[in-house]
Amino acid sequence: MAPQLDGYFQQVDSLSDAFIERLRQAVAIPSVSSEAARRPDVVRMGEFLAAELKKLGASVELRPLGKQHGTDLDLPPVVLARYGSDKNKRTILVYGHYDVQPAEKSDGWDTEPFELTIKGDGRMQGRGSTDDKGPVLGWLNAIEAHQAAGIDFPVNLLMCFEGMEEYGSDGLDDLVNEEGKKYFADADAVCISDNYWLGTEKPCLTYGLRGCNYYSIEVSGPGADLHSGVFGGTAQEPMTDLVRVMASLVDTDGKILIPGIAEQVAPVTADEEGLYDGIAFTMETLHDSLGSKTTIFEDKKPTLMARWRYPSLSLHGIEGAFSAPGAKTVIPAKVIGKFSIRTVPNMEIDQTNEVVCRYVEDVFKKLGSKNSLKVYPQHCGKWWVASPNHWNFTAAAKATERVWGVQPDFTREGGSIPITLTFEQATGKNVLLLPMGSSTDGAHSINEKLDKRNYIEGIKLLGAYLHYVAEEPMN
Amino acid sequence: MAPQLDGYFQQVDSLSDAFIERLRQAVAIPSVSSEAARRPDVVRMGEFLAAELKKLGASVELRPLGKQHGTDLDLPPVVLARYGSDKNKRTILVYGHYDVQPAEKSDGWDTEPFELTIKGDGRMQGRGSTDDKGPVLGWLNAIEAHQAAGIDFPVNLLMCFEGMEEYGSDGLDDLVNEEGKKYFADADAVCISDNYWLGTEKPCLTYGLRGCNYYSIEVSGPGADLHSGVFGGTAQEPMTDLVRVMASLVDTDGKILIPGIAEQVAPVTADEEGLYDGIAFTMETLHDSLGSKTTIFEDKKPTLMARWRYPSLSLHGIEGAFSAPGAKTVIPAKVIGKFSIRTVPNMEIDQTNEVVCRYVEDVFKKLGSKNSLKVYPQHCGKWWVASPNHWNFTAAAKATERVWGVQPDFTREGGSIPITLTFEQATGKNVLLLPMGSSTDGAHSINEKLDKRNYIEGIKLLGAYLHYVAEEPMN
Ligand SMILES: [Zn+2]
């Protein structure tokens, strides 16, 4: 099956320097979506993609999304593109994002974050290398290698690349919902390459994601920040109350202390019980990516279950308190604690918000404080689980075996890619998550990297997937 | 007594516009000691003071203090000055500081912070107006008004004005200790004007200050910040541990939960019991300066005791966690909680550090976490209590009655001015705190101000104090 693939693979190898150069150019554009000052760079990155796609013969639109929520700032455009419109071919819709997380050398990078630096072991380091510029360029590179090899492109490829993923995908939901039966109307399946292998050696296909409900707890009292010498001991301090409330949410072993969360979680089935042992995942890999041995569990199975199928609660920080190095004797007048809950089947967003807010209010009430409390969700995205038996997954599994010589693990992910669910709902089609990078890539951390092997074999994988998905019988 | 004072007072009134202009010039120099980029402005402010003093006939030195601790940055010089060296006069050593807290209009100021703005009600608003440029200039203005009135200056005045008070008085302790028996050798008493009335109507003399022990709690585990989707539920999170430890330190009503603190506090004596009722202080004033009614106590006496003679514990913030507006799903790898304890007689710095660190370590141990904890004092300054029956205080009380027509309250303060204790120890003389501003001046807040009345009458008070202190019999 798919015998043309050998010629394609050869071209990917031949063109690998050009593909790395394309990634170098992309990483050099600091398309940080969360920083207003970088917005022109984000737009420039969208334009770069559009230009590259046009050179490859795709039809491209830079679709404006209006203003960023609550600001006067134009959102970066969505790159919508189509390569091929043969009615006799299947149409595959792919999604990726061209914006990146913030990065400064002073954060602790050992190279310039916006210069792709290739180290001796093939480690290609730079912000956006693995998240998500490498995978996005993977699709472009697959087109180019087909053209160079003179092999007919096996499907019609619809592309949707956004520039606000790292800052909440502002405006994208509406666009995807609108285009579900328009620009995306002929899509037969969806493929998203924006996640990671579970470890460093074995590829995987991902069929589930946790959701995320993100909360703020505001505690305020005094009219302005106070001097702790003058007011310490006489005023009820918002920071004291907030810390006590935050301490009541979760314990050291990750147990969520809010009643009404665990009750919503789908029970473990007998089928599921057997699922975890076969997964290529070791505690050593986890220790490597964690950079320490400070795990909650000692074993693989409870660890995977905690990541995939149980909710978790993380405290992210406090706004309004003293956060700089050194010492400042301030009593902050208003502090905002931030935490989020990763959600799983069958948790409902509204029900979760209700039990969270009620619990926080109850705990605060018991403090007997005269300060004021507000608790509210900042944003909520639902969990997603797809059928891993769909032909979309079968094709991707065959492609993986062809490129990597191994059956992929079928995995879920602890993180959220809210747009996954939107694509599923807007198109009514199966969505597959097909990762390129590995667990140690450090997507949102300093020294983010993509290994050269994962990039080049990943380009082969994306192309091979398109061949297999073109042939796979419907199920 | 001190009949020449009427002539002096008249001159202060006549010169009030010139004195306000001098304050305007001083406020216009943004001498923010905590910001390296402002260091030249701090130096410029020291030079401004030196030039003004020279014009008045004082002998002045700009004494360098070497490099700022842990940096290559020169410390601003200490202004050492002497006005008069008549062996038949008493010599009074005064201290103040010419640096200020940071201020940006965008912090919420309703005027430009470094432009002295005089409002209709005599509110003179600007950073440093009350803390501590107004009081420092008060001494200069007192000299000028004596000269204008042709009245012999009643004492030899030694002046020590520093430029790093708002950033830890780096280097000053050593200088004061060295000069105690040299530059300051003939000082008969010390007067510091760098604190505030308890309310807005009645002057006070201050004979006690709380100390301050400032602590850091570091919790670390992962090698780098983590994504809560990927690691939430599988890793023990430093932020969870830190918040639980911080929540164990103090409750909403300010009760310190660390054993071994309350045990060190001097018991309330029968004498002291009667002291608080007479003090001009109302809960309304406290509510005004607090900007809310979120006090721990409803009544004056426990409130004053909590501020003056009991320790307090404030949580200031967390370094290393997410502290910006918005949402970020980070699991911080290393977080540093900051808190401080205001200390009182008879607490010992070492003993307090020992019980604090042991308690924090015990609480952390009980969490059963694999993360690492470090707890340590960042800096410690001892409390100070002087004798309010000393002739230095008697003279100041007479001056207050002469200027303000009322006996001052004898008060203590909740804040720390660590240099007070240093001056006492280095000179072996009585130290008096003689405030110029009132409780609503907002020393470290936005819209800091000094009322014109407090400035002008305060200049009279400083001059009158020098007359009475010159005549007061030793006790
Ligand atoms: Zn991504």
Ligand SMILES: [Zn+2]
């Ligand atoms: Zn001050």
